[in-house]
Amino acid sequence: MSINCIRTLIEDSARTHADKTALVFNEKSLSYAELFAKVNQVALYLSELDLPKGSRIGIYSNKGIEQVIAILAILSTDYVLVPLTKLLKPEQVEYIINDCDIKCIITDKLKLENIEEIDFKGKIISYETTSSDIPSFDEIYKYYNKPYVCDINGHDNAVITYSFGLTGTPKGIVISHRNLIDSARVVTQYLDINEDDVISGLLIFNLDYGLNQIFCSLYRRATLALHRFILPDDFFNHIIDDKVTVLPLMPINITKIFDEDMGRAPSSELLENVKTITSSGGNVTKKMIQDCKRTFVNAKFYSMHGLTEAFRSTYLDPSQIEIRPDSIGKAIPDVELYVINEEGKECAPREVGELIHRGGYIYKGFWNAPKENAERFKSVNILKDVVNLEGQLTDELVVASGDYVYKDEEGYFYFVSRHDDMIKTRGFRVSPLEIESVVVKNFPLIEQCVVFSIKNEEIEEEIVLVYSAKSEIAPKELLFELKKHLASYMLPGKIIYKKSLPLVQSDKNKVNVEELKKELTNS
Template identity: 80%
Template sequence: MSINCIRTLIEDAQVTHGDKIALVLNEKSMTYSELYTKVNQVAYYLNELNLPKDSRVGVYSNKGIEQVIAILAILSTNYILVPLTKLLKPEQIEYIINDCDIKCIITDKLKLQSIEEISFDGHIVSYETSDKQIPSFEEIFKYYNKPYVCDINGHNNALITYSFGVSGTPKGIVISHRNLIDSARVVSGYLDLKEEDVISGLLIFNLDYGLNQLFCTLYKRATLALHRFILAGDFFNHIIDDSVTIIPLMPINITQMFDEEMQRLPSAELFANVKTITSSGGNVTHKMISECKKLFTNANFYSMHGLTEAFRSTYLDPSQVGIRPDSIGKAISDVELYVINKDGKECGVREVGELIHRGGYIYKGFWNAPEQNEQRFKSIQILKDVINLEGQLTDEIVVASGDYVYKDEEGYFYFVARHDNMIKTRGFRVSPLEIESAVAKNIPQIEQCAIFSIDNELIEEEIIMVYSASSEIAPKEILFELKKHLASYMIPSRVIYKKSLPLIQSDKNKINIDELKKELEI
């Protein structure tokens, strides 16, 4: 067994900390020993399906202890985990299933109906026993009690996570077992996590930031307290009741916590146990940081910046958050960052260029996406005018991030813009083309459609839709239709009608977004 895999952490934890609480969800809890046993039972069952090596297995369900068991069970086999966020609609799930050829889906009763709406002929496993003759965890826990042994290599593919790319369809990024263990190691290090810590499991497990909370918990033999954010009051009760010490957030969560319409905030004394707050998935504002510090008076605030193609590039030390809140910080351990111009030369101080990520935590590449791989994963030769490449070694891969940044006099990085037109909202990356495609397919009355964003401090960017048609359509009708086909975070906040849209003179097939913004004074 490789030491560079999550499976090793599970095995070691049940030996050294078997009686310690690993997971908490409301009144339910599970020790490391109990977790190990149930993970083995599900992994044993999955192996008995006799799927080909490296088959993809999806997890499509609401958050819960069973979801964690499913994730860890798949990572204990030679299959590949594909997390499917519950926010996605059936047609989006169907795309992912077909794109990476998912052979099995683990789900719950609530999502069984969504799966039945699509054409999926693979294996289905449910957490609960249903009346549809579908195997369940309840049955597996009852009948599968044989010893389970596995052997996993760190360089093998472990996980494919999907995000939305410039092509308008989700693109899966392939992550190895070694990537997962490395990310847990580095985060546990710079956050100084301890085994007595209780980490809030607020984030969803569809992307690496959320999954990293689970892996850091295992790495340090800590406790993960799961929570589903619905109301801010419930979230505050979760922090108090579960004695949470580490709170990982996205900027949208901070906005939800301090909603101006919410009633009086709890006393800061109730949160004295909280020692660390982390934020990733978008830019945090000075207001967000200030509000967190007022309520969580003993907590250090870490602002972090990651890439789709690599787990993480930078973090801003808490000592600098008040001094330079707009900075994304400096490179994390084992990473070198460079800012280069279009000629491949290193940019000077405060000169904007593309961020190049070299060193650790680089993922293996995009699944079935050679164009994206060619665009983002580059030979080390891209830095030939910046660093000394002795020995003509060319096999090292770096990430050309597509993020445009600059560096100040003290070496701190600042994010400026994306190379493409991706929209960052509520912690998600959204492709305008994905929304435009949904409009074209499902609302034929609309002749032309433009999707773009404007700044919104509360959610980072606000999605705007402008369309032309023979006559105006009620915005409520458009949004009602789009909600059938798109995740909630992809729904435009404003819908604007125009008889005609401005076009780019050099390409009459493209809408002139800049001109459109001027016309609308946005």
């Protein structure tokens, strides 16, 4: 058995911490021994499906203890896990099934209808007993009691994750067993997670940030307390009742948590157990940081930046979060980061260039996507003018992230834009994020804003600002303030007010820019 696989963590935790609580969800809990037994039962059943090695198995269900068991069971076989977030529509699920040839789907009663709608031809397993022709976890727990052993190779494919944006045709990124172990190791190190911690399982398990909460818990023999966010009151009850100490969030979660009157939040004394808050998957605002610090008075706030092609690149030390809240921090352990210009030279401080990720946590590549792999996974030779490649050892792969960033004089990185998001107007390249940041900083009444462009033959692209707030702000007032902070070519040509902004159905952290563009061009 490889030491670089999640299966080793499951076996070791059951041996050393058998009676320790591993999982909690509402009134139900499992010890590490109980978790191990159920994972083995499901893994044994999966292995007896006799699918070819490396076959993809999807999980399409709501969050719960059975979902975690299913994830760990697949990772205890030589199959590959494909998480399918419950937010996906049937046609999106069908796209992923066809793209990576999923042979089996594990689901629950609520999602069975969606699977039936797409006429899936593979095997289906349900958590609950539903019909005589669909096997269930209930039956597996009853009848599959033989010993189960496996031998996992750390370099084998473990997970393929898909993130639906606006195009509807994403590419899956392939993650190895070794990648999963490495990511758990580094996060538990810099967050100082230990076996006394209770990690909140608020995030969905469709991408690496969410899945990492499971693996960090196993790595340190901590407790994972699952939660489905519905209302802020429920969330705070989860923190208090489950005695949560580590709270991983996305910016959209922070917005929802503090969306209501802050007077309704529990007193800070009831939330003193929370020692660590992490945020990734978007930009945190000063208000988000202030809300968290006011509510979770003992918590250190870690802002983090990851890549699709690598688990994580940077984190901002909590001591810097109020000093430089806009920074994405410095490289995490075992990673080297460089900012290079179009000539391959290293950028000077505050000069914008592409972020190059070298070192640990690089994933295996995009599934069946040679073009995307060629764009992102490069020979280290692209850094030949930046680092010493003595001996011409150029087989090493680095990630050309497509993120435009700059580094300040003290070595802190700042995200500017994705390559594909840059606006070309009046002969200049403009970052939408830079304009959005100015709006957020100077107009606290604005709840959400997004900047994009539409075609304009006279100036290449016209900048559009769309925002939501409780009431409309006069466009002249907005422009007057923006002129104080932005060059004239960066000022929006159109400013549009909406009571709320449309969100991407499968990712509530993203504004649906394509829908806004259609509304604008069709009006």
